[in-house]
Amino acid sequence: MNSFYAQPYDISANGFYFETEEEFRTKSAALRNDYGDPVEEFEIQFIDGEMIDAEVCKAIGINQANIFTVIEKLDEWDEDDKRTIIIAVGEGGYSFDLNASDPSIFDIEIYKLDSMRELAEQFVDEGLFGEIPDRLAYYLDYDAIARDLAIDYCETTIDGQNLIYRMD
Numbered sequence: 415m416n417s418f419y420a421q422p423y424d425i426s427a428n429g430f431y432f433e434t435e436e437e438f439r440t441k442s443a444a445l446r447n448d449y450g451d452p453v454e455e456f457e458i459q460f461i462d463g464e465m466i467d468a469e470v471c472k473a474i475g476i477n478q479a480n481i482f483t484v485i486e487k488l489d490e491w492d493e494d495d496k497r498t499i500i501i502a503v504g505e506g507g508y509s510f511d512l513n514a515s516d517p518s519i520f521d522i523e524i525y526k527l528d529s530m531r532e533l534a535e536q537f538v539d540e541g542l543f544g545e546i547p548d549r550l551a552y553y554l555d556y557d558a559i560a561r562d563l564a565i566d567y568c569e570t571t572i573d574g575q576n577l578i579y580r581m582d
Contacts, residue, residue: 416463416488418481420456427453431461435482466573470496473504474512483512491517493573498522500572506581521582528576530560533567 420438421429427447432438445453458481460471467488476484491499495517502508502520527533534556538546546554567580 416467416485417461418476418485419459419461420478421459422447422453423455423457424451424453429456433485435485438481464573466493466496466500469500469504469572473500474510480512487512494524497524497572497577501570501577501579502581505568505570505579523580525578526575527578530564530567530569530578531556533563533578534559537563 415433417431417433418438419429419431420442422445424447426449427445430441430445432441442453442456447453456478458476458478460468460476470488470491471484474480474484488496498517498520499510501522501524502517503510506520506522508520525533525536527536537543538551538554538556538559567578569576569578571577
């Protein structure tokens with residue numbers, strides 16, 4: 415379960431921690447500033463939970479208007495969906511409507527590899543460059559292939575795992 419903190423924009427009020435929509439609504443309805451006035455606006459901060467969930471929140475940009483949908487979607491999406499959103503929205507700059515969009519709308523190829531060289535080796539092994547005899551494969555310059563691949567592919571680290579991706 416992820417923990418969030420609601421920091422009031424009113425400097426004369428104290429914030430609160432919450433994990434669910436119900437908890438937020440209960441605590442925010444009861445909150446008063448030093449002058450007895452209700453507090454209405456909050457900055458929402460991700461405090462504790464899975465690192466990948468923190469990265470999704472950072473990419474999407476959580477706020478008071480979308481926090482309930484974000485909490486729901488973080489439970490609903492699997493790790494591949496979360497990686498896709500982080501890459502498309504956080505790295506690629508795509509817009510994403512939490513209520514109407516699905517992570518599968520993004521056309522992204524993701525490889526769980528440590529380097530572009532490993533991607534080059536994988537592409538050669540898969541026959542992307544045609545059938546290469548074993549005795550000739552030893553002479554391939556995988557570093558040069560990796561540099562060429564870096565034109566179309568990018569590297570990022572999500573939740574401690576290096577990923578190589580390409581967006582269309």
